[in-house]
Amino acid sequence: MDTFDTRTIGRRAGAVLAATLLAGAALAVAAPPASAGQQVPPVAWQSCPAYSEETLRMMAPQERQAQLRELLGRLQCGTVSVPLDYRIPHGQQITVALTRLKARDQAHRLGSMALNPGGPGGSGYLMPVDVLMRGDSTAGLNEHYDLIGFDPRGVGYSTKVNCAPGERVEAPAPGPLTEAAARRIYDAQVAELRACGRSDPAFLGRLTTANVARDLDRIRAGLGESRLHFLGISWGTWLGVVYRTLFPQQVGRMFLDSVAIPRFDIPAFEKGRLEAGERNAAVRLTAWLAANNDTYGLGATADEVRATIIALRASYDANPRRFTDLEEPIDGRFIATAAAQSAPVWPLVGQILKELREATGPTAPPTVKEVLGDDGPGQAPPADAPERQNRTMNKAAFCNEDPSRADFDTAWATYQRNLAQNPLTGRTLRFSAGCAGWPLPVQAFRIKPGGGSLVLSGHRWETPSPYEWTLQTRTIVGGRVYTVDDDVHGSALRECTGDIIGFFDTGRIDGGCTGVPVPSGPVAVARTFDAV
Template identity: 80%
Template sequence: MNASEIRRIGRRAAVTVVATGLAGSLLAVAAPSASAGQTVPLVAWRSCPAYSEQTLELLAPPDKQPQLRELLGRLECGTVSVPLDYRHPHGRQITVALTRLKARDQAHRLGSMALNPGGPGGSGYLMPVDVLVRGDATAGLNERYDLIGFDPRGVGYSTKVNCTPGDQPDQPPPGPVTEDYARRIYDAQVAALAACGRSDPAFLGQLTTANVARDLDRIRAGLGESRLNFLGISWGTWLGVVYRTLFPHQVGRMFLDSVAIPRFSIPAFQQGRIEAAERNAGRLTAWLAEHDDTYGLGGTAADVRAAIIALRADYDANPRRFTDLPMPLDGSLIATAAAQNAPVWPLVGRILAELRDATGPTAPPTVKEVLGGPDEPPSTPPADAPERSNRTMNKAAFCNEDPSRSDFATAWAAYQQNLARNPMTGRTLDFSAGCAGWPLPVQAFRIRPGGGSLVLSGHPWETPSPYEWTLQTRAIVGGTLYTVDDDVHGSALMECTADVIGFFDTGRIDGGCPGVPVPASVPTGPAATAQFSRI
């Protein structure tokens, strides 16, 4: 069992906002200007999709339903027509879907702010609603800015294609991945990528960040804005710096949180992330040592680290089977626990202590609560729920821009090296062929300094976007460094809300904020378990 499988079977208490809206009239609005060489686009405003009560209930908890419905009632939905291939602007056209929440204070309106949640392949269609429902303080974003959401090409309501999943090897036995099984994974992934890339090369070859940035500039022009403001998270930060490179004179204020790797390849991506996870696990060991009287895992950080590594090795060598869990447990569960963010460290301590002491035949209570039992049905979204992310766009955008095409020997050696160098968290990695087998040419993009006002927000301890990526990106493109002192991916908007809103309102910002705090005490009970299940 690997980390991704654990996350799939774990209960997920948080659901990203999807979509609904108030029906509007079909209306085409011409923009006054577009970027040089572009035809002035049209925004076709049309009725927003309608969704069932079941879907609406997933968008927000009961106490947020009135606010949710008020925001959905204000939402405007539309599309912009863009060239599939910008080298042939009068060739095949596709559509990009967008939404708008107009600024509440129109008299002091500052412009439009586009939002992107990450990916590639993530849907931003309802992100304007999402960020406002998540916290009362974020309402300030919409006070003087029109908030713009959109589905990038290849996602959701925009033009897309979906490759069929390829055949996968049978489920492996518990324990570390063997070289023989890794080769089967490699061959299956290479075949699936090759088949996908050949299925519609004309479309899939145009799924690049640069083209999404060009589409975004069409949206800007269609909205009648001379400059576009932008808030991006994770891959959305890569989209932001690519947009700024291509359209330096169209950038207003740009805040990028959890900055993506500036020179992309899947091997570098994986290595950076797992090294960051191991680094943050060092903080976990120190915290557990401070609470040794509760967990008994060791009185020093070194003792706790040794205990975690020994427990992971023991579960890999001797996987445990419990009658009330649908799968055996091996060392990947210990590694996944060690790689968690600080807010759930109290729960991690309980899980590790329970796994150390487990004798069966049933699973320890906290482990059972987190993983679920064999009779628990899988969670599926309602049939009318819009797409939250698109796997085909994700793979195509990565592989169109990734210059690495590792053969099996290279991929296997890198995997083994990462395991050896990161003994606490390395087992969270899935062995992968990366982009080997992708049949379309590489379209690597080099970012450069641009215009507007740029803030790059990094988190010193986070795993998905290691802090050094923020520093590396700043060395290339410039901008103001803003540090959120936590390990939580994309937390700036919620934890540093006043600073983010202040930047968009005034163009000024200080050096950072504390972010999500490390727990000072040891909470217990269902609330802590629910917090872990949102990871």
């Protein structure tokens, strides 16, 4: 999720966006609160990791190196010990790693603010540094608050396990997925999930949002705070409302951006995102392209543009194009991926669709080649680079909490229905077994109203976390809705920073902000776009 940036996926626009943004539902097995009313040892502070010059250059461009080093020099690092299984509080203990950037104005300090970037499986260890590296506007978050980063259990510097990757399945042929190819994908994914879950069930079965929330309260207690303030994005919003359900008396001010689905299962998750993406494309992208028809020639009205894109997608699916200077053919999935992009890259989308509509070969159109061209083998990160996303934690947290676990026939029927109901963007969805084959029991959790002051930030046109989920969550848990009038996942921290800082400083906030603006016309944009 989903990680706190927008998770742009490099230059391979046809790749699927990993299921990292959200997890829903929660824990059916009763467990005591983590630390309320209990004696919890203080944080064990220790030296922070020392990063190589190569890793530091990977973390920030040259012009931001001085700021990066200053922040890392201020960073404090530590650990807390937590029960692997909170039903057995004095049983096996594991370690959760955390960091702290102390408030610059200690005389007017307001408390500790924990940060989570999303996931499940996203690392928040360096998020205090990441947030302040975004620019001068975010500095105010650290003026009166200690910023607390942490790696959830299963991630980064915390106790974790890594499942072996499954057997590689041959990529399906270009064009619409066949049922036979889908069954091969399903069987391979089921086998991988089954093997992973059985590899260390005692640990993997305890990777749930509720247990991460309990660990977070151990951090609160270990810091000596009576209340914890919280800023979460994407899956971090689910963590926030779960924490607030379990520990209503320990919550201070909480701001949650790009709110997760409040009652989670994978089919509902995918359906909600597809419908939001289809709506954004059909209502907004098509109108924008029609307004710029002189440049792109895709249609003079939104209806004409919609028909053009659907026909183009169908044509490339029926006859995938092979260009001599691209390694892989282009089929309808690439057209759908273009149509599913958020507003900042619509000028690029328009140019790509124009070029593909007019392409005659044998070489790829220039913009298409620039987006899909081979950059060569990816460079492995330095050995000391911090882990930013843990695939096993992502898989386990999803599957421990997902009640669907569909058989093949159900998964295939759902996939076909999604394609039919979303003709513009449905092909962005890759067929998946979901959590079928995961051998550990479903652990269901129901969020409830809690304490503190809650702001739920929803983006009116967003796809990864549809705006409806914000309203649904508010109906269940309360709080105030803050509306960002854009379609960019997790953009509030960048676009609405003053409002967020004001909320944490004063407890007051208005109804929203404009967010990332829609391009006024065919302007130059970054030459990559999100895979979906």
